[in-house]
């Protein structure tokens with residue numbers, strides 16, 4: 336499914352998902368009770384079948400999702416198993432005990448917490464509560480893109496500010512991009528995919544210079560992995576009364592990705608806005624139990640971080656001995672420069688059983704998650720075998736003409752367009768609107784065979800911003816043509 340289609344799905348979801356909220360809970364619960372009389376299940380009709388047991392080692396070498404290779408804490412596992420005995424009873428609708436435990440863990444009050452089914456639900460709730468047409472979000476690129484996507488789905492616009500030459504989020508440039516229409520700055524610290532941190536002094540200056548009316552969301556999914564003295568959680572700004580929202584997940588250092596638990600921390604007024612559209616009961620009973628128990632097991636988090644440090648050291652040594660540059664990592668994943676066609680190498684790794692990620696407009700980089708130490712060694716051996724058995728350092732020449740990617744899409748200021756040019760013949764890249772009107776010629780003439788990047792600034796022939804909407808990028812070379820759609824959002 337292309338990016339535009341994905342966005343359509345997001346938009347459809349967002350128009351229908353708020354029907355039963357925490358506020359509307361009582362009425363909905365009454366409805367649910369009435370329904371249960373109508374649909375009494377045919378107890379005993381179907382004999383329980385034994386479940387096929389999925390072996391844990393199905394997930395060996397899954398190095399693409401930044402999961403915790405140690406698994407959940409033993410305390411969380413026991414709590415989850417016990418809670419399963421009550422799986423026929425609805426959970427605490429508002430996750431009250433869990434929110435209170437989260438508050439205690441962070442030295443806050445329960446009114447500062449909104450827990451949800453993963454940071455994914457929480458980010459969605461924040462966007463739904465705070466963003467609509469006329470709002471503008473300033474964020475980095477590349478970064479974890481959910482907030483930008485939710486913003487667009489809610490009709491807000493997004494300004495993407497490129498990371499700096501060290502792949503770090505450029506706070507000065509983000510600050511400069513904040514305008515009178517900006518209502519939110521969305522940061523990921525440490526950032527994903529580059530694993531870089533924001534310098535705490537820069538963040539302090541930034542927090543002190545923001546105009547009124549701007550909320551800062553800081554996604555700290557990888558907080559527990561950071562050791563640098565230059566890093567600081569933005570929790571302190573909440574305590575100082577600044578309009579910050581901190582997002583955390585239990586999917587990483589707590590090893591509960593499959594349980595789906597995340598939360599937002601903020602001032603009570605912001606939390607009540609965020610939670611007002613939440614469906615009741617989105618965190619299952621076993622997950623609520625697991626999360627509470629996990630907070631009691633600091634040893635498990637310590638072991639997780641220690642394993643991560645060892646795994647990263649193996650990876651970094653391996654990259655150095657293979658002569659590959661990598662971005663020093665503050666998280667449980669590392670981005671390294673393959674020096675060649677990352678997507679091609681990733682697919683060869685996949686054939687050898689190692690799942691990694693590529694993308695983000697970084698065609699030479701691969702993001703690899705840390706795993707168990709033997710997985711790290713196996714991964715490096717596989718990588719070495721691919722690189723050393725004649726894999727060309729040069730990106731492969733494309734076999735066909737293509738508008739391979741547009742990034743970001745939708746876009747608000749500039750969009751990077753990747754072209755695959757297979758032959759040394761003149762090309763023509765023209766933008767049309769959906770009625771077929773020619774908007775701009777972006778490229779015309781000879782391009783060397785290979786991968787090229789072209790930028791569109793959202794302007795037409797006359798240098799005017801085009802209207803918000805969908806445009807077609809048409810690439811022609813001789814008798815071949817390729818096209819792709821891109822959306823511009825003002």
Ligand SMILES: Cc1ncc(COP(=O)(O)O)c(C=O)c1O
Nearest residue numbers: 453454455479527556584586597
């Ligand atoms: C920065 C960041 N935020 C949020 C998430 C999603 O977290 P969750 O699993 O809690 O939905 C991820 C997942 O990888 C992430 O990297």
